[in-house]
Amino acid sequence: MCKSLGRWLAVNAVIAGLAVAAAGLPPAHAADAAADAAVDAQRILAATDAIRNPNHSFGLTTTLIEYHNGHETDTSALQVYAKAEQGSGQYRNLIRFAAPARDVNKLMLKNGNDLWFYDPSSQASVRISPRQRLLGQAANGDVLTVNLSKDYHAELIGEEDAEDGDRVLRHCHHLGLTATSADVTYNRIEMWIDRDNNHPVKSKFYAESGQLLKTAYYRRYQRELEVERPTETVIIDGLDRQWVTIMRYSDYAWREVPESWLQRDYLPRFKPE
Amino acid sequence: MVRSLALASLISIGGWAHATGAPQPPDDDAAALALPGVDSAAAPTHPSASLLVEGAFTEAAQRGAGNADAERLSLDVNDNSRLASTLSFIIGDRLDVDWAGAWNAAQEVNTLKQAFLSWQPQAGLLLDAGRINARQGVAYGYNPTDFFRADALRTVDSLDPNSLRDDRLGTVMLRGEQLWNGGAATALYAPRIPAKPSSAPLSPDFGTTNTEGRWLVSLTQRLTADFSPQWLLFGTDSGMPQAGIDMTALLGSSTVAYLEASIGRSPSLLSQALAQPALAQSLSSLSSLSSLLPPLPYPSSPYPALTPVPQNDSLHTRVSTGFTYSAPNKLSVTVEYEYDGAALGRGGWNALRNGSLEEYGVYRNFVNAQQELPTQQAVFVYASWNDLVIRHLDATAFVRVDLVDRSRLPWSELRYHWSHIDAALRWQDYVGGATTDYGAVPTGQTWQLVLDYYL
Numbered sequence: 001m002c003k004s005l006g007r008w009l010a011v012n013a014v015i016a017g018l019a020v021a022a023a024g025l026p027p028a029h030a031a032d033a034a035a036d037a038a039v040d041a042q043r044i045l046a047a048t049d050a051i052r053n054p055n056h057s058f059g060l061t062t063t064l065i066e067y068h069n070g071h072e073t074d075t076s077a078l079q080v081y082a083k084a085e086q087g088s089g090q091y092r093n094l095i096r097f098a099a100p101a102r103d104v105n106k107l108m109l110k111n112g113n114d115l116w117f118y119d120p121s122s123q124a125s126v127r128i129s130p131r132q133r134l135l136g137q138a139a140n141g142d143v144l145t146v147n148l149s150k151d152y153h154a155e156l157i158g159e160e161d162a163e164d165g166d167r168v169l170r171h172c173h174h175l176g177l178t179a180t181s182a183d184v185t186y187n188r189i190e191m192w193i194d195r196d197n198n199h200p201v202k203s204k205f206y207a208e209s210g211q212l213l214k215t216a217y218y219r220r221y222q223r224e225l226e227v228e229r230p231t232e233t234v235i236i237d238g239l240d241r242q243w244v245t246i247m248r249y250s251d252y253a254w255r256e257v258p259e260s261w262l263q264r265d266y267l268p269r270f271k272p273e
Numbered sequence: 274m275v276r277s278l279a280l281a282s283l284i285s286i287g288g289w290a291h292a293t294g295a296p297q298p299p300d301d302d303a304a305a306l307a308l309p310g311v312d313s314a315a316a317p318t319h320p321s322a323s324l325l326v327e328g329a330f331t332e333a334a335q336r337g338a339g340n341a342d343a344e345r346l347s348l349d350v351n352d353n354s355r356l357a358s359t360l361s362f363i364i365g366d367r368l369d370v371d372w373a374g375a376w377n378a379a380q381e382v383n384t385l386k387q388a389f390l391s392w393q394p395q396a397g398l399l400l401d402a403g404r405i406n407a408r409q410g411v412a413y414g415y416n417p418t419d420f421f422r423a424d425a426l427r428t429v430d431s432l433d434p435n436s437l438r439d440d441r442l443g444t445v446m447l448r449g450e451q452l453w454n455g456g457a458a459t460a461l462y463a464p465r466i467p468a469k470p471s472s473a474p475l476s477p478d479f480g481t482t483n484t485e486g487r488w489l490v491s492l493t494q495r496l497t498a499d500f501s502p503q504w505l506l507f508g509t510d511s512g513m514p515q516a517g518i519d520m521t522a523l524l525g526s527s528t529v530a531y532l533e534a535s536i537g538r539s540p541s542l543l544s545q546a547l548a549q550p551a552l553a554q555s556l557s558s559l560s561s562l563s564s565l566l567p568p569l570p571y572p573s574s575p576y577p578a579l580t581p582v583p584q585n586d587s588l589h590t591r592v593s594t595g596f597t598y599s600a601p602n603k604l605s606v607t608v609e610y611e612y613d614g615a616a617l618g619r620g621g622w623n624a625l626r627n628g629s630l631e632e633y634g635v636y637r638n639f640v641n642a643q644q645e646l647p648t649q650q651a652v653f654v655y656a657s658w659n660d661l662v663i664r665h666l667d668a669t670a671f672v673r674v675d676l677v678d679r680s681r682l683p684w685s686e687l688r689y690h691w692s693h694i695d696a697a698l699r700w701q702d703y704v705g706g707a708t709t710d711y712g713a714v715p716t717g718q719t720w721q722l723v724l725d726y727y728l
Contacts, residue, residue, distance in 0.1 A: 067305075068664065102690075120351060121323075265493050269452070272353065
């Protein structure tokens with residue numbers, strides 16, 4: 001409803017999915033399982049989920065650059081606060097726009113399917129649907145929902161080499177994920193996971209029709225919050241490959257996110273740090 | 274539906290067969306991967322303030338009197354500054370300068386939207402003092418539980434409901450809020466300030482927003498994972514309390530339904546209007562400040578002190594309910610039904626339209642100022658479409674329809690975004706008979722070109 005709601009949400013969706021996904025990656029011990037001849041794809045996926053759900057809440061900054069035909073067309077930045085829900089392990093996110101100027105201090109709350117958009121100028125909190133959150137081309141996001149093993153059935157398609165985001169060839173598990181929940185954004189996902197360390201290398205996301213919606217590459221691994229994580233993701237639009245979004249994650253920090261923040265009534269109370 | 278699901282499953286399985294059995298097309302992502310990434314040294318700052326400079330050129334058709342041009346320059350600032358670890362200062366202010374032709378005839382109107390201190394002694398406890406825009410409600414076009422909307426508009430730059438919420442005066446109040454896991458309770462009190470309403474350009478106009486003591490308590494509690502209704506109780510020094518409720522529900526993955534309602538004993542809007550004819554005069558002066566505000570050409574009575582005179586109290590219900598559906602192609606549509614039990618029904622409205630012109634004008638001015646409906650039933654349809662045809666081009670449109678007299682207000686906007694600048698073209702029209710809700714406005718079609726610069 002807000003003038004820029006759709007566009008804002010689109011970028012937000014990128015963050016809510018990818019930033020959180022990037023925050024936790026498969027551990028080295030999972031690679032042992034991956035090396036096993038009888039690889040259990042679902043177990044690999046579950047191990048990835050377990051790492052994505054650290055015990056502590058955290059925050060990070062995500063910077064996005066959007067390109068079309070190789071030319072930069074848009075930039076934005078968001079502060080992300082994430083907290084895992086005990087039990088489900090699903091992340092709840094509180095996201096603040098730090099750039100561009102027109103969107104500064106707008107907020108989005110994602111607590112399961114309880115999604116709210118808040119515009120400080122009008123003091124208006126608007127509830128949005130999961131699909132509305134993904135409006136806009138920049139909604140390359142949610143390319144990895146947090147707890148994939150709960151929403152998808154995984155199978156091992158094979159072992160194959162795939163180029164990572166730095167164009168380095170990696171030997172990978174190739175997993176196929178099929179949605180088991182009607183609530184997920186993508187009907188199918190393909191994932192390439194490095195056999196040696198279980199780093200995600202590449203993902204492809206499909207609509208129910210089989211249409212490729214986006215391709216994501218993960219790169220610039222460095223140690224953040226005690227784990228090697230990709231700090232940059234390149235997302236290529238599946239419908240128009242000339243649209244590319246690069247997302248950079250920085251300012252990782254363990255950050256207390258009280259439960260009382262994760263509700264609509266808190267949004268007008270949020271104060272930027 | 275079962276057949277559809279089965280078909281979808283087959284498509285899904287077929288899709289996998291394609292993905293796994295057919296040769297993978299060669300990846301051609303080299304160009305994308307060669308694009309420059311984000312320089313970590315260029316990490317963005319996180320300003321707490323936002324500043325908007327807006328210019329607008331308007332051409333409006335005056336019924337039977339040719340066209341009239343108007344220009345406007347606006348400065349809008351919002352800031353949320355942390356003064357100490359538990360203390361913040363929030364301010365929102367908008368300055369509008371309107372003129373027609375000659376700059377030296379410009380009129381300024383300043384709207385001090387908010388200015389208050391917020392103290393957070395504990396994580397879940399907040400105490401505020403100052404002018405606060407205390408907005409309630411989940412509906413889009415009409416908010417029965419937004420109790421502090423009355424008399425909040427000093428000027429109207431756009432009829433878009435979002436702008437009406439953006440550019441309004443807050444109310445001076447004390448507010449406390451306690452938050453907990455899954456819920457919140459709020460209590461506030463807005464005292465009467467013994468000042469007269471002011472049309473002085475830079476006046477904070479406390480005499481308009483704090484005409485009498487008002488209070489509000491609200492409670493929000495999460496009942497299920499995604500259902501958290503809010504209950505409200507609102508009262509004034511002179512009137513009966515009004516109860517309200519706000520609730521939303523998710524229907525599938527693409528639709529949000531909402532219901533907002535209030536109920537309480539009060540005089541009818543007509544009784545209230547005729548008890549305070551002063552508003553006619555204050556709003557007549559207001560109308561001259563904006564070419565977009567529905568002109569108020571009706572004669573006004575003398576300007577007595579505002580003294581609410583409750584008469585003929587009866588139980589009135591106000592409801593706003595609807596849904597927002599989002600299509601996969603980036604189109605979102607909201608359909609809202611609005612009911613105001615204190616407004617005039619068909620018989621009363623027709624009688625007023627055909628009766629005293631002065632009473633008609635006073636009533637119209639009063640309901641405008643209160644942001645109420647002049648008649649009992651209306652429909653509001655709002656659509657927005659992002660990236661229409663080309664990226665960064667957004668289209669927004671709405672129509673308000675008075676279901677009692679069938680008059681309507683269509684409004685639309687095309688907006689293109691650059692990094693710091695937006696350009697927008699707006700169009701609106703008032704359609705209906707001479708004394709209908711929207712047809713009474715002497716302005717016909719209006720075009721407006723808007724340039725926004727965000728600092």
